[in-house]
Every structure is written in C-alpha cells, then in structure tokens.
Amino acid sequence: MELKALCMKCRNAENKPTMQVMKDPKVEEKNNRYSAKGQCSVCGGNMFKFMSKADAEALK
C-alpha cells in the first residue's frame, strides 16, 4: 500500500507543502490513535501522518 503524507520540505510554486509518497512507514498506536512515521521519497525528510485504524491495520 502506498502511503502519502504532506511533506513540509517539498513545496510547490505557491510555497505550500505538497503530498508525497512516504517511504518505510512505521505505524504507531498511542491512546487509540494511529499514526505513521517515515521518510519522504523525494527529499528524505521526516514525515508524520495520523491514520484511521483501518488504514493502520492495512499497513501492518
């Protein structure tokens, strides 16, 4: 499954963060909230995204 998240470093012409593919996503669960951490496939910067439980289960 391909996971996309906003990358704060990859900005468009309007200087807004853009959606990029997350590399090596690691799913974390905390207080029943799911999130994924990984690296941007374009610039290698750290990425973070909150996810639904269903999406988190699909990534495991």
Ligand SMILES: [Zn+2]
């Ligand atoms: Zn990036």
